[in-house]
Amino acid sequence: KASMENILWRRSMQMRAEQQTWQESPEGRKMLEFRSSLPAYKEKEAILSAISQNQVVIISGETGCGKTTQIPQFILESEIESARGAMCSIICTQPRRISAMTVSERIAAERGELLGETVGYKVRLEGVKGRDTHLLFCTTGILLRRLLIDRNLKGITHVIVDEIHERGINEDFLLIVLKDLIPRRPELRLILMSATLDAELFSSYFGGAPLVHIPGFTYPVRTHFLENILEMSGYRLTPDNQIDDYGQERTWKMNKQAPRKRKSQIASAVEDALRAADFKEFSPVTQESLSCWNPDCIGFNLIEHILCHICENERPGAVLVFMTGWDDINSLKDKLQCHPILGNTSRVLLLACHGSMASTEQRLIFDKPEDGVRKIVLATNIAETSITIDDVVYVIDCGKAKETSYDALNNTPCLLPTWISKVSARQRRGRAGRVQPGECYHLYPRCVYDAFADYQLPEILRTPLQSLCLQIKSLKLGSISEFLSRALQSPELLAVQKAIEYLKIIGALDESENLTVLGRYLTMLPMEPKLGKMLILGATLNCLEPILTIVAGLSVRDPFLTPLDKKDLADAAKAHFSRDYSDHLALVRAYEGWRDAERDLAGYEYCWKNFLSAQSMKAIDSLRREFYSLLKDTGLVDSNNTIYNSWSYDEHLLRGIICYGLYPGICSVLHNEKSFSLKTMEDGQVLLHSNSINARDSRIPYPWLIFNEKIKVNSVFLRDSTAISDSVLLLFGGTISKGEVDGHLKMLGGYLEFFMSPTIAEMYRSLRREL
Numbered sequence: 120k121a122s123m124e125n126i127l128w129r130r131s132m133q134m135r136a137e138q139q140t141w142q143e144s145p146e147g148r149k150m151l152e153f154r155s156s157l158p159a160y161k162e163k164e165a166i167l168s169a170i171s172q173n174q175v176v177i178i179s180g181e182t183g184c185g186k187t188t189q190i191p192q193f194i195l196e197s198e199i200e201s202a203r204g205a206m207c208s209i210i211c212t213q214p215r216r217i218s219a220m221t222v223s224e225r226i227a228a229e230r231g232e233l234l235g236e237t238v239g240y241k242v243r244l245e246g247v248k249g250r251d252t253h254l255l256f257c258t259t260g261i262l263l264r265r266l267l268i269d270r271n272l273k274g275i276t277h278v279i280v281d282e283i284h285e286r287g288i289n290e291d292f293l294l295i296v297l298k299d300l301i302p303r304r305p306e307l308r309l310i311l312m313s314a315t316l317d318a319e320l321f322s323s324y325f326g327g328a329p330l331v332h333i334p335g336f337t338y339p340v341r342t343h344f345l346e347n348i349l350e351m352s353g354y355r356l357t358p359d360n361q362i363d364d365y366g367q368e369r370t371w372k373m374n375k376q377a378p379r380k381r382k383s384q385i386a387s388a389v390e391d392a393l394r395a396a397d398f399k400e401f402s403p404v405t406q407e408s409l410s411c412w413n414p415d416c417i418g419f420n421l422i423e424h425i426l427c428h429i430c431e432n433e434r435p436g437a438v439l440v441f442m443t444g445w446d447d448i449n450s451l452k453d454k455l456q457c458h459p460i461l462g463n464t465s466r467v468l469l470l471a472c473h474g475s476m477a478s479t480e481q482r483l484i485f486d487k488p489e490d491g492v493r494k495i496v497l498a499t500n501i502a503e504t505s506i507t508i509d510d511v512v513y514v515i516d517c518g519k520a521k522e523t524s525y526d527a528l529n530n531t532p533c534l535l536p537t538w539i540s541k542v543s544a545r546q547r548r549g550r551a552g553r554v555q556p557g558e559c560y561h562l563y564p565r566c567v568y569d570a571f572a573d574y575q576l577p578e579i580l581r582t583p584l585q586s587l588c589l590q591i592k593s594l595k596l597g598s599i600s601e602f603l604s605r606a607l608q609s610p611e612l613l614a615v616q617k618a619i620e621y622l623k624i625i626g627a628l629d630e631s632e633n634l635t636v637l638g639r640y641l642t643m644l645p646m647e648p649k650l651g652k653m654l655i656l657g658a659t660l661n662c663l664e665p666i667l668t669i670v671a672g673l674s675v676r677d678p679f680l681t682p683l684d685k686k687d688l689a690d691a692a693k694a695h696f697s698r699d700y701s702d703h704l705a706l707v708r709a710y711e712g713w714r715d716a717e718r719d720l721a722g723y724e725y726c727w728k729n730f731l732s733a734q735s736m737k738a739i740d741s742l743r744r745e746f747y748s749l750l751k752d753t754g755l756v757d758s759n760n761t762i763y764n765s766w767s768y769d770e771h772l773l774r775g776i777i778c779y780g781l782y783p784g785i786c787s788v789l790h791n792e793k794s795f796s797l798k799t800m801e802d803g804q805v806l807l808h809s810n811s812i813n814a815r816d817s818r819i820p821y822p823w824l825i826f827n828e829k830i831k832v833n834s835v836f837l838r839d840s841t842a843i844s845d846s847v848l849l850l851f852g853g854t855i856s857k858g859e860v861d862g863h864l865k866m867l868g869g870y871l872e873f874f875m876s877p878t879i880a881e882m883y884r885s886l887r888r889e890l
């Protein structure tokens with residue numbers, strides 16, 4: 120033991136010497152000069168002394184002040200200077216994998232090291248980390264999984280939870296776990312970092328933990344709301360609530376002050392944006408009226424015109440455009456690339472910044488472009504707080520972000536663009552004033568901003584809790600509802616009950632809320648339990664090839680496009696992929712057709728011809744690979760396994776696996792004279808979304824539809840569905856426990872062979888032997 124201590128001490132001395140050498144080198148000095156210009160650096164002593172005197176410390180400071188890159192580094196450096204370098208182990212969590220990766224790389228560079236030496240990162244399926252890594256950046260999910268095998272975080276000296284103001288469900292969950300842990304680990308230090316000043320909430324949650332605030336500095340930012348943007352071209356916007364033919368309030372109307380033909384481009388773009396945005400009754404604006412906004416268009420024309428205006432008339436400086444999501448970004452990028460000015464690559468450097476971008480693209484975002492080239496970054500709200508682009512002078516804010524919401528009563532989740540909060544809008548605006556005075560264009564009127572909520576609702580209050588409940592069980596944290604009652608803000612009891620009930624129905628929890636074997640496997644797959652279930656059965660039955668496509672397809676935006684003016688053609692193209700009353704199987708065919716075409720470099724034409732989204736196809740392709748390696752990691756498949764054999768495409772078997780995953784999302788098909796009607800247990804009558812293959816037939820020769828998702832608009836609509844028979848529902852609906860299998864078999868008796876294809880009967884018999 121003595122020699123172990125000796126080794127650690129010697130290694131610590133070595134680390135100290137290395138750090139000193141770097142800091143005294145010319146490059147090291149230059150780096151230190153930059154670092155000491157950051158506001159966080161001025162608070163270094165205060166921060167370190169608060170951490171040494173308190174077990175929990177909360178640090179707040181404006182985005183870009185140096186929290187993420189500097190504070191973990193202060194701790195590391197001070198440990199190294201005190202000759203404890205080899206003994207310390209600092210973990211810093213990030214809500215997104217991309218920030219874990221960029222930040223760790225940046226810190227390694229600031230320390231004159233390569234990634235994977237003292238500083239490393241670990242995210243799902245990827246990581247760079249060495250024996251001597253003492254500062255590890257990881258996603259919150261990774262730390263939660265580590266807690267699974269190491270309840271007390273043995274050996275870890277500091278835990279830093281970053282971006283707590285975002286109130287992500289994982290972060291809120293982690294905070295409950297850490298709050299339980301700190302009394303058991305008195306020497307562990309916990310540091311919480313937030314970009315906003317609502318840090319008191321966290322302080323009182325941790326029994327009055329001290330707050331350190333880093334005062335920031337930003338230049339003034341000129342703010343333009345929609346009416347100001349319009350005014351720039353001589354128009355005025357007035358609220359005008361008329362009732363039109365459809366009984367809906369008409370909203371904003373252009374008050375033309377100039378003859379129509381002289382109307383400027385900006386004015387007509389605003390008009391387009393308003394029409395697309397469908398701003399309703401803005402005096403007074405309520406949260407309900409805000410939710411009527413059309414998500415598919417945020418006035419691309421308007422953005423294009425403002426970008427043009429900046430490129431033509433304004434002084435140098437990068438432009439940051441906040442969009443709702445990845446698909447919006449890509450569509451806008453495609454559009455801008457065809458523009459005579461914005462698409463001119465010798466004048467404009469057009470970049471996208473979102474959670475799933477490639478790492479080469481990431482670096483370009485931080486680089487300064489050549490003189491005379493304007494950098495335009497199209498970003499999701501990831502650029503709001505977690506990523507800081509230094510040279511931004513102009514910000515365009517569409518006012519929306521994709522947010523999940525959840526209707527507990529009907530157990531219906533939705534992921535929709537929703538209006539951001541005032542805090543987010545301010546945050547977005549602030550990004551323009553980091554290096555010099557800036558300008559911010561909000562693509563909505565001032566009164567809409569006034570109606571924004573102050574803060575965003577924490578995720579734990581607006582998402583289904585099924586995955587979270589599974590995690591609570593897998594971490595052996597006791598009763599789910601008791602545990603969640605200790606959250607910073609506890610979810611509704613009804614939402615918790617619904618989640619537990621669901622987990623019991625799908626067989627992940629038993630009657631006394633304990634994890635089943637299936638449940639344990641599901642906790643290893645970081646995705647919705649229903650998708651995990653499909654993968655597990657798909658792997659067990661050797662049907663992964665098509666099932667991976669279905670699961671990936673359910674995780675991306677619908678790849679079947681239906682342009683409004685060509686709906687008939689698009690419907691016909693989709694029908695071409697289906698012979699068997701299943702949107703899911705149609706997707707498998709569409710994807711495989713695309714993959715063949717892509718091999719001949721004709722993927723794009725294939726998509727064009729068949730009304731498919733090439734982006735979704737590519738996303739499915741990479742998700743398939745990701746899911747497959749996850750299955751390998753969890754031991755559900757081994758590399759010798761094929762994911763494909765003679766029965767992999769057996770249509771009955773696939774219906775069974777889809778049913779196994781999506782149950783209890785089931786509705787009955789009731790035929791009458793000419794057509795059919797649909798009913799679910801909870802909702803009564805439901806309708807099919809017009810994009811579904813099953814919406815086109817007047818007869819469905821099956822008694823049931825199994826569906827992935829229902830959405831409540833006026834009525835309840837089912838999106839993708841697959842028709843199934845009684846026997847498939849009987850065999851694959853709900854859990855397959857030994858008792859039930861026997862029960863089913865008895866009921867089906869000799870009809871088994873009759874009802875099912877030979878393969879499914881064979882599979883079923885072998886499954887039964889295993890159980």
Ligand code: ADP
Nearest residue numbers: 181182183184185186187188189225485507509
């Ligand atoms: P905070 O976490 O407080 O928002 P960060 O620590 O992320 O701030 O960033 C502090 C500063 O470090 C940024 O303003 C930027 O100047 C610089 N910086 C951060 N990441 C990078 C990077 N990958 N490349 C270059 N500079 C960076």
Ligand code: MG
Nearest residue numbers: 186187504505
């Ligand atoms: Mg940060």
